[in-house]
Every structure is written in C-alpha cells, then in structure tokens.
Amino acid sequence: MRHAVGYSPFLQFVSDLDRPLGRELVAAKLAFVNGRCAHLLASDHPQHGVYTARVPAAERYFEATEEERDRLFALLASLDEEAASVADPWEFGTSGYEADRLDATAAWISRHCPPGTGRLVEVGACEGALTRRLAFAGHRVLATEPNPQFRERLAAALATTPEAEVDDAELAALAKADGPAAPAYLLIEMLYYGQDLQLIDRLPTDLVLVALEPEALRTRLHPWLAASPHWRAVEEAELVGPRLEMVGGGRAYLSKRGSVGVVLRRTA
Incomplete structure (x- = not known):
C-alpha cells in the first residue's frame, strides 16, 4: 500500500x-x-489554511507498515486523545533528544528539590x-494522569x-481546596x-517547576507571569536545545x- 505524503505543519515526511x-x-x-x-485560502489556521506551499507541483508517496502508520497518526494527534492510541507516542524510550531532555529535567528538579524534601506532585505524567527517573534518584512522587x-x-x-x-487528577482537580499539598x-x-x-x-504549594518549549513560554507563561501578583520566576534555564530528529520508524x-x-516561587 502506498500513502500520499500530504502536508503537515509539523512533520517532514x-x-x-x-x-x-x-x-x-x-x-x-x-x-x-x-x-x-x-x-480556506482566507484562513490563517496553521493546519487548515491553504497557501502556496500546500499546493505543490509534485505528488509524493511513501510505503509504511501498520505500526509506522499508527505511530504517525498518534504523533500528528499529539494534543488530542488519539495520541494515546499507541504506547509511547512521543518516543521517549527511543529518542536521543527526549532522553537528554528527561535527564536534564530530572537533574534540574533535583537541584531545586533534593530527594527527601517531601513528595512531589507531577501533573500530566503520561506513561512515567x-x-x-525521579524515583530512581530517590524522590517520592505522586504522578497524576487523566488520560485512562x-x-x-x-x-x-x-x-x-x-x-x-498514581492518580487520575487533572490540574483543575489538584487546584481544589482538598488538593494534595507538596513542597x-x-x-x-x-x-x-x-x-x-x-x-x-x-495549587497547595509555594514552588512550581514549569518546563515548556521557548515559544509557548514566550506566548503563554511570560504574559501570565507578568500580570500575576502571586508568583515570581526565580530561575529560567535551558534544559535542552532544539534538534531535528527522525520519528515514526524513520x-x-x-x-x-x-x-x-x-522555577516559580509564591510571593503572596
């Protein structure tokens, strides 16, 4: 079976x-x-809008196994429930980039919250x-994940x-009055x-550690933080730099x- 390559704003097939x-x-x-x-010519939606690059003068095809097709589908649905249709859709277990990111993140967390300081709450832990890594380093962790x-x-x-x-709570549930307190x-x-x-x-804590890609940090977290009377950033550190990487079995x-x-610390 051959598959039309199509267009994606995220992947290069x-x-x-x-x-x-x-x-x-x-x-x-x-x-x-x-x-x-x-x-669609008048739409600026990054996935649905049609512009010159989306109407190429060549047709392109590839062959793929069922597993490769499933993984590509899950990866393209990475912000939807369908991402969970395969195990490890973001390839944390095989990606060199993701291994470096996770190792750096665990070390960064340990630097600010040394093992033994209390049970940490990891929101949206995915598949762990x-x-x-945190448990191996000696941390106690409550890992929450709403996707079943x-x-x-x-x-x-x-x-x-x-x-x-393991718990099923999402961020909104953890922010309720009876949410689990944590360092x-x-x-x-x-x-x-x-x-x-x-x-x-x-959230019942005075310390929140956030990690995001630079664009999301600039467009989401920074504006909110600038207007917040409750939090200040005490550190901003690059955990891993950008990288091009093969996915979906190549x-x-x-x-x-x-x-x-x-690193966000509560001010009031």
Missing part, C-alpha cells in the same frame, strides 16, 4: 516516490482549490518517563516502584492544552523545539 505534475495537472489542481476550497490509556501504562510502569503513586508541583511539558493558568494560584522527521525550565 520521507517519500519513496516523487512524481512531478505537468502544467495542465497543476492548473487543474489550482482550479479545484479556487473553486472548492476558496474559504520522568517519574521513573496513559494512566494504565503509567501504573504498569510504576508497579514495582514504591516511591511513586513542589511539577508542570513539565504539559501546559499545551489550553489550561487556565489561574489554576496555578490555587518515515518522517521534525524539529524538536527545545525545553526551558522556569
């Missing part, structure tokens, strides 16, 4: 077959776009790639790790889902955008 189109076929494609997709498929794998991964507990809350690469950042004000590659850690 590795094609097996490239077939240039003649002028007549390009003109037919443009006529279809202008006649049937005119509303960071949790296991990720949580099932998380519990299985931590079944023999007494230092870690620090860890919001590591999880503030990409439209959460209300005001919930951070109600069927595609993408830009991993780096990660920056921010």
